[in-house]
Amino acid sequence: MEAFGKLVERYQDRVFNTCWRICGSLEDARDLTQDTFLKALSGISDFRRKSGFYTWLFRIAVNMALSHRRKMKHRAAVSLDQATNPAGSQAERLIDRIEQAKTSDPSCEAQGAELQARAVGALYGLDDDQRAVVVLRDIEGLDYRDIAAILDIAPGTVKSRLHRGRLALRQVLVSPQRANEG
Amino acid sequence: MSGVDFDKLSEQLSAYLDGELSGRERAAVEAVLKKSEPARKRLAELKQVTSLVGALPRHLAPESIAEDLMKAAERIQLLDDNGRAGQAPGGGWRIGLGVLAVAAVVTLFVTVALQFGRSPGESLFGLPLASLDKGEGTAAEPHHLGEGPVGSQVTQSDDAWSAPRGRNGVADETRRRPHGKKAPDEVTSAAPHFWEIDLESEDLIALAAVANVTQKLTAGVDNAGLRAHQFSNESNVLSVAFADAASRGAAADRLVSDLVLHGSIDLAQSTEPPQNRDFYYHGNVDYNFDASDEEQILVHVRTSQLSRVLHEVGGSADSPADVRLQIGPIAARGYEPAQALIQIAQERYASGGDRKTTASLEEDAESSSTDQAVRRETLAGEAVLRDVVKVLAGKSEAPSESSVDMDDKAPSEQSEQEDAAEPDESSQVDAPVATGKGEERRRSKQKDSDRAVDEEDVPERTPLVERRLDTARKKKAQREGLRKAQDSAEEEPAPGAGAPWRQTPQPETRQADPTDDPYVTLVVRLLLKPPPGAKVPPSSRARPQNANDNSDAKPPSH
Numbered sequence: 001m002e003a004f005g006k007l008v009e010r011y012q013d014r015v016f017n018t019c020w021r022i023c024g025s026l027e028d029a030r031d032l033t034q035d036t037f038l039k040a041l042s043g044i045s046d047f048r049r050k051s052g053f054y055t056w057l058f059r060i061a062v063n064m065a066l067s068h069r070r071k072m073k074h075r076a077a078v079s080l081d082q083a084t085n086p087a088g089s090q091a092e093r094l095i096d097r098i099e100q101a102k103t104s105d106p107s108c109e110a111q112g113a114e115l116q117a118r119a120v121g122a123l124y125g126l127d128d129d130q131r132a133v134v135v136l137r138d139i140e141g142l143d144y145r146d147i148a149a150i151l152d153i154a155p156g157t158v159k160s161r162l163h164r165g166r167l168a169l170r171q172v173l174v175s176p177q178r179a180n181e182g
Numbered sequence: 183m184s185g186v187d188f189d190k191l192s193e194q195l196s197a198y199l200d201g202e203l204s205g206r207e208r209a210a211v212e213a214v215l216k217k218s219e220p221a222r223k224r225l226a227e228l229k230q231v232t233s234l235v236g237a238l239p240r241h242l243a244p245e246s247i248a249e250d251l252m253k254a255a256e257r258i259q260l261l262d263d264n265g266r267a268g269q270a271p272g273g274g275w276r277i278g279l280g281v282l283a284v285a286a287v288v289t290l291f292v293t294v295a296l297q298f299g300r301s302p303g304e305s306l307f308g309l310p311l312a313s314l315d316k317g318e319g320t321a322a323e324p325h326h327l328g329e330g331p332v333g334s335q336v337t338q339s340d341d342a343w344s345a346p347r348g349r350n351g352v353a354d355e356t357r358r359r360p361h362g363k364k365a366p367d368e369v370t371s372a373a374p375h376f377w378e379i380d381l382e383s384e385d386l387i388a389l390a391a392v393a394n395v396t397q398k399l400t401a402g403v404d405n406a407g408l409r410a411h412q413f414s415n416e417s418n419v420l421s422v423a424f425a426d427a428a429s430r431g432a433a434a435d436r437l438v439s440d441l442v443l444h445g446s447i448d449l450a451q452s453t454e455p456p457q458n459r460d461f462y463y464h465g466n467v468d469y470n471f472d473a474s475d476e477e478q479i480l481v482h483v484r485t486s487q488l489s490r491v492l493h494e495v496g497g498s499a500d501s502p503a504d505v506r507l508q509i510g511p512i513a514a515r516g517y518e519p520a521q522a523l524i525q526i527a528q529e530r531y532a533s534g535g536d537r538k539t540t541a542s543l544e545e546d547a548e549s550s551s552t553d554q555a556v557r558r559e560t561l562a563g564e565a566v567l568r569d570v571v572k573v574l575a576g577k578s579e580a581p582s583e584s585s586v587d588m589d590d591k592a593p594s595e596q597s598e599q600e601d602a603a604e605p606d607e608s609s610q611v612d613a614p615v616a617t618g619k620g621e622e623r624r625r626s627k628q629k630d631s632d633r634a635v636d637e638e639d640v641p642e643r644t645p646l647v648e649r650r651l652d653t654a655r656k657k658k659a660q661r662e663g664l665r666k667a668q669d670s671a672e673e674e675p676a677p678g679a680g681a682p683w684r685q686t687p688q689p690e691t692r693q694a695d696p697t698d699d700p701y702v703t704l705v706v707r708l709l710l711k712p713p714p715g716a717k718v719p720p721s722s723r724a725r726p727q728n729a730n731d732n733s734d735a736k737p738p739s740h
Binding site: 012034119134137138139170 | 196
């Protein structure tokens with residue numbers, strides 16, 4: 001029991017932050033973190049040494065977060081479509097999300113960091129696949145191989161998704177004039 | 183540069199930023215960067231993006247997460263305690279198997295949450311845990327936790343959330359638990375810790391591997407116990423001590439190669455749970471075991487293959503005395519006694535008579551009230567075997583040499599004592615060299631053994647004993663023939679020949695009916711002899727605990 005507590009203690013912050021940055025909601029991230037540990041516990045017999053425990057745990061977390069986000073997106077599809085321009089580019093959708101992020105992310109509110117708010121909004125505006133890769137690489141600092149194992153994709157796919165995600169972020173985060181030059 | 187080319191370059195720049203390019207690619211990118219201003223600009227922009235995203239604030243996980251999870255774990259333990267009640271305590275085959283029990287009870291726990299109307303995406307922890315003890319929830323069909331293998335309740339689905347079975351039964355069963363009236367704290371504090379996961383991922387591998395061995399679920403997994411016992415609660419253990427790591431590693435490689443060649447699958451690499459087929463699981467010191475002086479290979483083979491396993495591993499030892507085999511309650515020290523023990527075990531299995539040797543312990547334990555009772559019964563059933571093994575091993579042997587332990591201790595006790603003492607014993611063994619003295623000693627022992635056969639000094643003449651004597655006579659005749667041939671040949675052993683006591687295993691004689699050649703699980707322990715004069719205290723075998731290491735260091739990827 002004590003060891004289980006230590007296991008949770010060791011990984012909960014990273015799992016929590018990953019879930020948070022993928023699903024975009026602190027409350028949902030909390031639930032997803034709990035569910036991740038429970039699912040890991042229940043699926044321990046499926047764990048094999050092909051991957052490390054950390055990778056395996058994150059695979060569960062990311063899959064749950066992405067699955068949760070898809071459900072949320074489906075539920076909110078109508079309202080989002082009304083609020084945003086369906087024909088707009090991804091960059092336009094990112095900018096829309098920045099305003100939402102300012103009110104939904106307490107850390108940004110507290111710090112009042114405009115740039116961070118823009119980064120958060122831009123991140124949440126990315127496609128799910130790209131956001132997962134960006135979060136795992138730029139926030140969690142995992143290498144391509146681990147990311148590939150977590151997402152069950154080829155390292156080459158990690159590379160291209162990450163690149164596309166960064167380009168999308170660049171359009172919002174780097175000055176529009178400079179970005180357009182590229 | 184075309185748009186496509188620049189996109190490709192940009193992707194390379196992104197990977198360059200992450201240090202994910204090969205040396206050649208990196209050099210190519212750097213060459214472009216020297217010449218191209220747009221490339222340098224793109225790299226700077228990508229850097230800016232990654233810096234901004236990487237600098238986003240992080241939140242500590244709410245403390246309530248850990249608290250709620252601990253409540254859940256306590257709940258699991260409560261349920262597990264109930265599951266344990268219907269089963270015999272202890273038993274080596276149970277080590278680690280409770281992992282799946284944990285899975286079962288977690289699944290059931292989750293279904294309780296679902297019963298309260300929660301969807302998978304919602305938190306489980308609004309669940310009024312205490313309400314279970316108060317008997318809330320709807321009673322429905324009986325839930326069989328504790329009345330049979332817990333495994334029957336484990337969903338095979340990856341998705342625990344989709345397992346509706348037993349949903350109502352949990353609440354029903356929980357109400358009927360004998361300790362249901364006790365306060366949860368009282369129960370959990372009294373119950374043994376049925377599981378502990380060490381922070382090392384390798385321990386989890388070991389747990390998972392052991393859990394897959396028989397796919398049987400019992401409550402009682404104890405990671406600490408797993409480490410301490412080193413699988414030694416298994417009834418069948420082959421221990422071989424080596425002088426150095428290189429020879430030990432070579433023996434391990436040889437055994438694994440042989441197993442693979444004969445169709446064994448690597449349990450850790452298997453994507454399907456092995457059912458009734460050959461497999462092995464190789465854990466080494468860097469993986470899942472505490473002891474710094476041993477490797478272990480868990481082997482699941484038919485009894486007819488045991489002699490080959492013995493040959494591959496035991497044949498590499500410096501001395502026959504470095505080989506020790508325990509099958510069930512009998513332990514044979516020395517290569518030849520081990521061979522004899524295997525043959526006896528094979529015959530016992532094949533005879534279909536009293537099979538209470540090892541594998542049947544598992545079946546017996548399920549129907550017996552205690553393991554100890556089963557073992558006592560087993561020991562009584564092995565009386566004939568003991569006599570035969572005594573004869574084969576030669577009664578006049580010195581205890582420190584090839585001998586047979588006939589201690590009436592339960593296997594687990596015996597194994598624990600061996601665990602503690604084995605390195606020292608190894609160091610005490612006067613290991614003869616492969617030729618010279620060792621050969622003389624071996625021949626002397628053989629003479630003793632042969633004399634016993636000649637004189638037919640057998641305390642009890644049962645049909646089994648008669649068969650063994652027949653076999654021994656034939657072997658003696660073979661040896662004498664071989665000896666004559668050797669005497670007439672040159673004294674110099676042929677290149678590549680092993681020590682004289684290393685005999686080629688007899689060809690596998692698979693029974694026509696596979697049920698006559700059942701599977702057994704054998705733990706092959708490859709030990710390292712301590713340096714001469716060194717005493718290894720048992721406590722030093724434990725790996726330093728790093729449970730307090732909460733660093734964010736990434737575990738080694740495999």
